[in-house]
Amino acid sequence: MxxxxxxxxxxxxxxxxxxxxxxxxxxQQTYTVIPRVRPHTPLLDAINTPSDMNTLSTTQLITLADELRLFLLYSAGQSGGHFGANLxxxxxxxxxxxxxxxxxxxxxxxxxxxxxxxxxxxxxxxxxxxxxxxxxxxxxxxxxxxxxxxxxxxxxxxxxxxxxxxxxxxxxxxxxxxxxxxxxxxxxxxxxxxxxxxxxxxxxxxxxxxxxxxxxxxxxxxxxxxxxxxxxxxxxxxxxxxxxxxxxxxxxxxxxxxxxxxxxxxxxxxxxxxxxxxxxxxxxxxxxxxxxxxxxxxxxxxxxxxxxxxxxxxxxxxxGKGFAPAELDPVGYHAISKLPAEIHNESQSKSAEALKQNTKPALKYSQVFGNFLCDKAAEDDKLLAITPAMEEGSGMIDFARHFPTRFFDVAIAEQHAVTLAAGMATQGVKPIVAIYSTFLQRGYDQLIHDVALQNLDVMFAIDRAGLVGEDGATHAGVFDFSFLRCIPNIVIAAPKDENECYHLLNTCYEHQGCTAVRYPRGTGTGAVIEQPAQTYKIGEAVIESVLGSNDAPYKLALLAFGTMVATAQQAAESLTGDDTALECQVHVVNMRWVKPLDTAMLESLLAQGVTHIATIEEHMIMGGAGSAVNEYLLNESAAFKRQRPAVSNIGIPDRFIAHGSQAEQWADCGLDVAGVIKQLKQLLS
Structure with a gap:
């Protein structure tokens, strides 16, 4: 031709x-309201396979489009999800x-x-x-x-x-x-x-x-x-x-x-x-x-x-075609949450409004990053920020508005984003790459070859780490510990909450070299961010609590990474806090760093006579932070070889985790409080 x-x-x-x-x-029709009741869609209801459309006229196909659009509005209101592109x-x-x-x-x-x-x-x-x-x-x-x-x-x-x-x-x-x-x-x-x-x-x-x-x-x-x-x-x-x-x-x-x-x-x-x-x-x-x-x-x-x-x-x-609000705001309607339940009486309405006014919502981790970015940029003109088409999702809107000459959206090009940062770092500035964990996988070669191998001063702010809920296995950030910690010249931090996230971002920014801060999707615990920004000692863990009697026959070191610290704390309280509790003492440790590990902390716990060690992380067990602990204990710790405490790694099993709410996914993996308690009891028994 x-x-x-x-x-x-x-x-x-x-x-x-x-x-x-x-x-x-x-x-064709344009709608203005998402229906709460399933709409009447007679043509659409007759389509069970694509071949059922074969006899339809062009006019009927247009009617079918109207019905399908209205039906998608209804179903999205029920389930939430991607919206504008589908319309x-x-x-x-x-x-x-x-x-x-x-x-x-x-x-x-x-x-x-x-x-x-x-x-x-x-x-x-x-x-x-x-x-x-x-x-x-x-x-x-x-x-x-x-x-x-x-x-x-x-x-x-x-x-x-x-x-x-x-x-x-x-x-x-x-x-x-x-x-x-x-x-x-x-x-x-x-x-x-x-x-x-x-x-x-x-x-x-x-x-x-x-x-x-x-x-x-x-x-x-x-x-x-x-x-x-x-x-x-x-x-x-x-x-x-x-x-x-x-x-x-x-x-x-x-x-x-x-x-x-x-x-x-x-x-x-x-x-x-x-x-x-x-x-x-x-x-x-x-x-x-x-x-x-x-x-x-x-x-x-x-x-x-x-x-x-x-x-x-x-x-x-x-x-957002055919839904007037989405046509006017395609970014805001890229995806929507399910419609909230309707309030049917005045007293419910007043109590709901009072609760809304009296409850200060916890910050999303992306907001914590966005706040840090603006705060740090105001005091350091060497800070530049890069995103591969995720300005809104990564919390960078305010930064882009206030520092437009220092903001670089490179479109859907993760490999380029990483090497772009490497090139910037050779010229005396400090680039931060804001990227989702699942998308960093696409820039892996560049991270190794262009950043870490040259030991360049680049920081990675890794959002959506861990299980991400409804987006399912394709978007889960559950491999980053394993594919990052095997790379020389990299420092990896895992904050337990919003406050620690802010200060670890600052710590890694101030460090000269390749660093990564890994934080989850969604809101935090409500922790207040303390000012001014602190700089933590790299590779130093923190003991959160010691629960139970020092005379207990069992001593458990519960080594928690990232947001699993809160889960570990609740599990430890349950194990030691009632009449049916096991006779054990639990040291809850916020490990804070995946690389370098706080090996001095591990040796201190062994010196105190721990009989059991458990690691817990929202990451694949295979190759994860728990594996890093195992490697140290087996290969380098003489105390461990003498005492031989029992060791268990708690994390995501060797399978892809199907979509559902984050709570359902945690329960599926045994990473909710009940699941962790069950596994700890098995270890102690």
Whole structure:
């Protein structure tokens, strides 16, 4: 197929089609309230598999989109979860399942923030309100959940690589199935997406990539690629697709409807469409098209799926489409919590309001980090902060506003974020990389090779460490102790609460070298942050309490890391505090540092005659902080070899932990207070 653009002499027929499509699209509804009662959705209720849509007319498909949008609003109100992106791809999802023969044809979603409509159309409609709940639907596509989920996702920018692998394997086996990859403009900033596109051209693979351009990832999309997409849109033209599959340059219909999205005042020149990035790489490019116009999507994608070689169809959508508050605030409505229970009488309302006024909420750990960042930046002009597209989630909004020249959002590019920090550190400044634990995994080579090997002065603020609840296994930060502590030149801190988090951030910032502070998702214990900022001694643990009689036959050293200190304290009080308690003395130790370990503390406990040692951490047992304790005791402690106290490691077992609330996940792993007590009793017995 030719890659060049053909400017048609007449566009009368396509114009009439566009006019008809616009008239049909005007039937779509916009809602302003999330319904609390399941809405009436007769068309949607008849769709149990995608093939049930085969007989629907275009008008019925538009009605189906309205019903599905209203149903998603209802189910999100029941369960919470990702919101805006799902509302934005409803029309696209319907059209894909209408045109393709899933599950034989492969539909690959990127990240999964936009797959709720897909789940509803593939037999999981009535389960959708259970999403993110224990034993309910997963937050993302998962192969074990449905034959229509072709690839498990959770991290960004993987769909084109996965889809290319499917396409090449199908070609090798002689199958002619369509592979369609849906990727957002934010995910396209991840380098892996470009690696896959480069290879798709090299392999001349039959691959349909649909770029969903909503000018957003979680935050607003930024960078040169985002500007390139804006240029394509602002030109006012599009590369249309002819009946034969040839690119056709024409003016984009209804271009004035989207004036609010323009980033620049001037319109761009037409030739830049011919020079777009995707065409330069070697893809056949069509677009941009209105991603909410079902007739237009039907026309374009029905032809595009037949075009040979790598094809990219560029559509533009509105995040939160069809729900007016989300359209106005796409960042705030990226994800929502479930609707609160309704208060039915005046006395309940007054008591709830009084409780709200009298209760000061505990800070989120991301807020603690954000406060530290602003406080430290005000006194040290060498501080620079980097995030891979997680400004809001990492608590950096205030810092970005007050110190804009010192804030660097590099888009969804974790590997680049780490090496960028390494480069900065060579020039005498102090970069802080704010990153989620699960996403730091993607920058592991750079952390070793570019930061630690060169012993550069870079600090990592690692958010969402431990079990993260409803987002499930894909977002759990339960491997960082193990993959960090084996790296030379790194210091690793694990705070027990908000106050200690603040001061450990300060301690690690002041240290010259590679450091990491690891803290969990959500709110803390309500600990008050003491000022001014303190600098702790690196590698020094703290004894929180000694409970029970010194004459007890058993002496237990309970070595707790991070937020497990509070759990350890409660478990120790239970073990020693009532008539049924075991005859033991418990030393509750806040280890505070994973690397370096406080080995002097371990030797002191052994010198006091401990008979049992237990470690507790919200991390995988295998390779975790408890393993670090074991390694020291077995390899270096002569006292341990003489006395041989019993040792147990309490943590996350060797399996991926399914989604649910954090409390449910802790209970599942035996990391709630009851589970820890049970394991300690087994050790002591």
């Amino acid at each position: 030719q890659q060049s653009l053909h400017s048609p002499k007449s566009q009368s027929s396509s114009a009439s089609v566009s006019d008809s499509a616009a008239q049909l699209s005007s039937l 934005g791809v409803i029309e696209l999802t319907i059209v894909l399942h209408y045109l393709l023969d899933a599950p034989q044809d492969q539909i690959v979603w990127d990240v999964g923030h936009q797959a709720y409509a897909h789940k509803a159309l593939t037999g999981r409609r009535e389960q959708l309100a259970t999403i993110r709940s224990k034993d309910g639907l997963t937050a993302f596509p998962e192969r074990a959940e449905s034959i229509y989920d072709t690839f498990g996702v959770g991290h960004s920018s993987t769909s084109i690589s996965a889809g290319l692998g499917m396409s090449l394997a199908l070609r090798y086996q002689g199958y002619a199935q369509t592979v369609a990859c849906i990727i957002g403009d934010g995910a396209m900033t991840g380098g892996m997406a470009f690696e896959a596109m480069n290879d798709a051209v090299q392999q001349d693979a039959d691959l349909l990539v649909i770029l969903n351009d909503n000018d957003m990832s979680i935050s607003c999309s930024i960078g040169g690629f985002s500007r390139h997409l804006a240029m394509l849109w602002e030109s006012g033209y599009q590369v249309d697709i002819s009946e034969s599959g040839e690119p056709v340059l024409c003016q984009r219909p209804d271009m004035q409807a989207f004036d609010r999205r323009k980033r620049h005042k001037e319109m761009r020149d037409v030739p830049q469409l011919e020079d777009n990035l995707f065409k330069a790489i070697g893809f056949t490019y069509f677009g941009p098209f209105d991603g909410h116009n079902i007739p237009e999507l039907l026309r374009v994608l029905s032809i595009a799926k037949q075009v040979k070689g790598p094809v990219l169809v560029h559509i533009y959508t509105t995040k």
